[in-house]
Amino acid sequence: VTVPAAADRPPGAGGGPDPPHLLDLSLVFITGKGGVGKTTVAAALAQLAAAGGKRVLVCEVDAKGDLASLFEAAPTGFAARVVAPGIFAMSMDTEASLREYLKLHLRIPVAGRIGPLARAFDFVATAAPGVREILTVGKLCYEVREGHYDLVVVDAPATGHIVGHLSAPQAINDLVKVGLIRTQTDWMLEILSDPGRTGLVAVTTPEEMPVAETLELAGRIQRETTVRLSAVVVNRVLPELFGRREEEVFEALRDPDAEAILSAAVGGDVRPVMEGARLAVTMRRTRAAHLDRLRSGLDPSVPLLLLPYLFTRTHGLRTTRQVAASLGEELGA
Amino acid sequence: MTARSDPRPDAAAPAGSLDGLLAAKEIVIACGPGGVGKTTTAAAAAAMAVCQQGGRVLVLTVDPARRLADALGLSGIGNQERRIDDEVFRQAGAVPRGELWAAMLDTKESWDALVRRHAPDERTRDHILANPLYRNISARFVQSHDYIAMERLYEIHSRGAFDLIVVDTPPSRNALDFLDAPQRMADFFSSRLLRWLIAPYRSRLLNMASKPFYQVADRILGTQFLADIAEFFILFQSMYDGFVERAGAVARLLSDRRTTFLVVSTLEAAPMREAEFFARELVERRLHLGAIVLNKVLPAYFGDPSAIRVAQAMRDGSADAAGSLPVDPAQAARVVREVADSFLNFSVVARREQEQRAELSSAPEVLAAVPFFDEDIFDMAGLLRLAALL
Numbered sequence: 001v002t003v004p005a006a007a008d009r010p011p012g013a014g015g016g017p018d019p020p021h022l023l024d025l026s027l028v029f030i031t032g033k034g035g036v037g038k039t040t041v042a043a044a045l046a047q048l049a050a051a052g053g054k055r056v057l058v059c060e061v062d063a064k065g066d067l068a069s070l071f072e073a074a075p076t077g078f079a080a081r082v083v084a085p086g087i088f089a090m091s092m093d094t095e096a097s098l099r100e101y102l103k104l105h106l107r108i109p110v111a112g113r114i115g116p117l118a119r120a121f122d123f124v125a126t127a128a129p130g131v132r133e134i135l136t137v138g139k140l141c142y143e144v145r146e147g148h149y150d151l152v153v154v155d156a157p158a159t160g161h162i163v164g165h166l167s168a169p170q171a172i173n174d175l176v177k178v179g180l181i182r183t184q185t186d187w188m189l190e191i192l193s194d195p196g197r198t199g200l201v202a203v204t205t206p207e208e209m210p211v212a213e214t215l216e217l218a219g220r221i222q223r224e225t226t227v228r229l230s231a232v233v234v235n236r237v238l239p240e241l242f243g244r245r246e247e248e249v250f251e252a253l254r255d256p257d258a259e260a261i262l263s264a265a266v267g268g269d270v271r272p273v274m275e276g277a278r279l280a281v282t283m284r285r286t287r288a289a290h291l292d293r294l295r296s297g298l299d300p301s302v303p304l305l306l307l308p309y310l311f312t313r314t315h316g317l318r319t320t321r322q323v324a325a326s327l328g329e330e331l332g333a
Numbered sequence: 334m335t336a337r338s339d340p341r342p343d344a345a346a347p348a349g350s351l352d353g354l355l356a357a358k359e360i361v362i363a364c365g366p367g368g369v370g371k372t373t374t375a376a377a378a379a380a381m382a383v384c385q386q387g388g389r390v391l392v393l394t395v396d397p398a399r400r401l402a403d404a405l406g407l408s409g410i411g412n413q414e415r416r417i418d419d420e421v422f423r424q425a426g427a428v429p430r431g432e433l434w435a436a437m438l439d440t441k442e443s444w445d446a447l448v449r450r451h452a453p454d455e456r457t458r459d460h461i462l463a464n465p466l467y468r469n470i471s472a473r474f475v476q477s478h479d480y481i482a483m484e485r486l487y488e489i490h491s492r493g494a495f496d497l498i499v500v501d502t503p504p505s506r507n508a509l510d511f512l513d514a515p516q517r518m519a520d521f522f523s524s525r526l527l528r529w530l531i532a533p534y535r536s537r538l539l540n541m542a543s544k545p546f547y548q549v550a551d552r553i554l555g556t557q558f559l560a561d562i563a564e565f566f567i568l569f570q571s572m573y574d575g576f577v578e579r580a581g582a583v584a585r586l587l588s589d590r591r592t593t594f595l596v597v598s599t600l601e602a603a604p605m606r607e608a609e610f611f612a613r614e615l616v617e618r619r620l621h622l623g624a625i626v627l628n629k630v631l632p633a634y635f636g637d638p639s640a641i642r643v644a645q646a647m648r649d650g651s652a653d654a655a656g657s658l659p660v661d662p663a664q665a666a667r668v669v670r671e672v673a674d675s676f677l678n679f680s681v682v683a684r685r686e687q688e689q690r691a692e693l694s695s696a697p698e699v700l701a702a703v704p705f706f707d708e709d710i711f712d713m714a715g716l717l718r719l720a721a722l723l
Contacts, residue, residue, distance in 0.1 A: 034367020035604055066603055158367060208711070210368070241671050249668045252660050262669070265654040268643035272634035276644075276679055277672040279632065279705070311678035313685050315602060 022230055022331055023049055025199045027144045027191065029154045029227070031162040031217070032203030033210045037235040040315070041203045041307070042155035043070040044323035048331075050086030051324065054150040057143055058083075060091045061136060061157050061165075067091070070320045084317075088149070094135040101138065133168035134185070141188045144197065159202070159217050166192065166200070166225040192227050199230030204294065206234055206287035215297040229302055233327075234291060236309040238284040241277065250277065305330040351699050351723045354623045355382040355497060358593045360490060360586070361623065364502045364511070365597040366607040370628040373710050373719065374597045374703075375501035376401065379433060380713065381720035384422070387430030388496030393486060395438050395478075395503045401711050405435065412439045412446075414489070425713035434495065436485075438503065443481045451575035457568055466565040478503040479514035487583045512587065512618070519580035593623030596697070600627055600686035605693075612695035624699035626723065627690065632704050635676070635683035644680070648673035 022028065028045065032038040039060070046058040057080055060067040068075050073083035078096040080088040143152050156162050169185040169192065192198050202217055204210040214232060221229050242250055252258060254274055262270045295304060307326045312319055355361065355378060363375040372394055379392035391414055402408050405417050414436040422429040445462065452458035461467050482503050490498060502511050586592060594615050598608035608625070615622045634640050647654055647669050655665035690702075701723045710719055 035599075035601070036368060039603075064603075064607075239675075241675055242668065246664060246668050246671070249660050249664050250672070253658065253665065253668060253672075258658055258660075261657050262647075262654055263643075265657050266643055266646040266650060268639060268646065270643055270647065272637060272640040273644045273647060273672060273676045276632070276635060276640075276676040280675045280679065283705070311681050313681055 020196055020199075020230075022199065022201070023052065023054075023151070025151065025197060025230065026149075027140060027152045027154070027198040028230065029156040029162065029166065029198075029200045030203060031156045031159055031200065032233075033213045034158050036203050036205045036210050038158075038203040039064075039066045039155050040070060040320070040323055041201070041233050041235065041327070042153050043067060043320045044327050045201075046087050046151075046153045047084065047320055047324035048328050049151045049153070050084065051328075053086070055086055055088075055148075056151045056153060057088045057090065057149040058153040058155065059140060060089070060155045062155075067155055070315065070317070072317045092136050092139065094132045097135040097139040101135070131172075133165045134172055134188075137165055137168055137192070138184065138188060141191045144191055145187065156200075159213050162200070162217070163220050163224050166221070166227045170226065189226060192225075195228040195230075198227055200227050201231050201233055202229065203233045203235055205236045206238075206291045206294070208290060211290045211294045214294060218298060218302070229299075231303045231305055232294070232298060233305045233307060234294065235307045237291070237306045238280065238287060238309050240284060241281055247281070250281075254278070349699060351378065351624055351626075351701055352381065352385055354593060354699055356386050358497070358623065359591040360486065360498050360500065360589075361593055361595055362486075362500045362502060362587075363595045363597055364611060366604040369597050369599045369604050369608075371597045372501045373401065373716070374595070374626055374628065374723075375499045376405075376435075377710075377716045377719040377723065378595065379435075379497070379499040380422075380716045381723065382497050382499070383429045383431045383433045384427050384717065384720075385430070386497075389432045389434065389494065390497045390499065391434040391436065391489065391495040392499045392501065393436050393438065393482075393489065394501040395482070401716075405713065407435050407437070412436060412442045412485075414494075421713045425717055427713070427717055431496070436489075438478070438482055438485060440478050440481050443485055447481075447484060448572070451572035453571050457571050461565075461568045464561065464565045464568065466561050467569075479511035480518050482511055483515050483583045483587070484579065487579065487586055490586060491582075512620075515580035515583040519577045588618075588620055590621065593621045593698075595623055596625045596695075598625070598627055599629045600689045602685075602689065605689050609693065609695060612697065616695065622695065622697045624701060625693070625695065625697045627700075627702045629705050630702045631679060631683040631686060635679045636687050641677070641680050644673045644676040648677065 022045070030038050030042040030045065032041075042058055042060075046056045049056045058067065060076065067089060068083065071083040071087065071089065073081075073089065076083070076089045076091045078090055078093040080090040083089040140152055140154055143149060157165055169188045173182065173185045173189070200221060202214050204214040218229055218232075221227060253262065259270055259274060298304070305327065307323060307330070310319055310322060312322075361375075361378060363371050363378070365371055375394065376392055379390050382388070382390045405421060407415070407417070414434045417433040417435055419429055422433075444467075448458060448461050448467075452461060479502075482500065486498065486500055489495065596608050596612050596615070598604045612622055612625060651670040651673065652662075652666045655662050655669050658665045693700075703719060703722050706715075706719075710716060
């Protein structure tokens, strides 16, 4: 098998052979367009890894509190806390990350002086893009380097922001030629660029905009970052109701006479129920077309993991386990 | 701008409808969580205003789906407003009473225009445009999208060329970011801390080693980077007055009674939480919560108790029910069971949605629910179909 030149490969391929198994990585970023369920997937991946005996840290970057609710745990903070057996959770706080960094690396002792410094840094961070991002990515890479956990799962920023995060070490490297930051970004880049350790998972739904955004992201990740796209998770895939023969039967039953017979047999009007099934079939068909577009636009070496639409009433530990089970099946775990 | 009642004869449409809201306002800002159809809703509202009231209507959008952009003839347009061909309406079987215009937000281009407008002289302008930090900020700095969107809105509105401007807000970490963006930007450039930070550069007393803060900053960031930052801010401060004045004007425009907000959401738990928070926050800030639009709502029949009973009967007695049908009984029984199961599955989701809706505590002027469409909306006909349901 000949490996095509980089330019010939469809977006998504980071080069080299098939990406390693998701559960064998040490650092997994989960991203996706808003509303596709990336927090759910992050929680499920953590759950799956923990069920396999791993010690997992799951970190929510844009803290909205959704992560804790998926484990039915109290809200998370910067200090990691156990939320389920084998699962530690934290939410990112760039100022706390800075404080930790200063304590660990610069040995700046006085808490009193960190106050104004942190404010000043907040300032620089607002102005200088990449500083906030580097504090986020830096903390996560630090946890990986120190080996505190077997796996770090990041409920990362949405598609529009993830490239900025993952390319921050490189961008800082380009801007800052000397200084402590420079030496720091070098080891971060080493972790991020190692496809055996770090991967990105893009979550999408089989709908037009999420699919378009995912394909665009795959290209940008390849061009602008050193991180490998490890998998694309397609969430909320609707079940196939009928095979082709059954679909013909369904069409026959949609005939007004047949509907009348059926209504008489069950003692009530079946038309809304039939209409509901028609809507489900059409929705499934529309979504299948988007799924095809996604499949053909991605590098074939990027695994496509399908998660079913959940017809459940609430979201909590039970659904997290359900999603983890589906994810496990898709991963062959 | 001429009296706006002239081009829009139906401006007296009843309050309580989205139509009426669009007729009464000059600026409609569509906001809400990501992935709920904000862009499509904004485009549909603008198309509806053109068909119902007429006048010149602009939709200022961020990132429309490519198929929709293609269908409206918008592909490749940048910052400049462009008129959408009437033919697009006619092909969808509609007669526009006015003109529909569209513009897409190009952050980089907008920043450059801003610098050109506010820079005191050519030399400063060129230096800013060439500064590596500026180039980074304008191209990648995520929060700058929010600021630029509001800045563009102000600029277009003050030109007075449009009767109605519908704004599709950029996706952000927090739906509120764009409201705070102008003030944050003004605070930033007027801060004492900033002046203190760049003071040694300004006075060319680069004897930073004497001050502990610079010592630390230098160790972390490196001298060149600090110098780049300082140069950037010194240059930007020359535009300070312009910025602060603008930020104030933008804030006034947002709270003006000619401006209204349209919160878009779906009935899923997470988006609803965000939308609710946003609606409450609008009210608290005395901004006008004009409407809440709920998208992708499942059809009402999924929640109808008698339909659910029928579905249960179909599921439990599928074999009996199928026996009387003019098709293969075994196959028919399977299909009937599948149909019933599918219906009952969606009923669970519909009930969840119903509960979410009942818990909605905010009281906008208009509450609209848009059902799940079979197909994606990708052309004018689709937009108008959506608008009819609003």
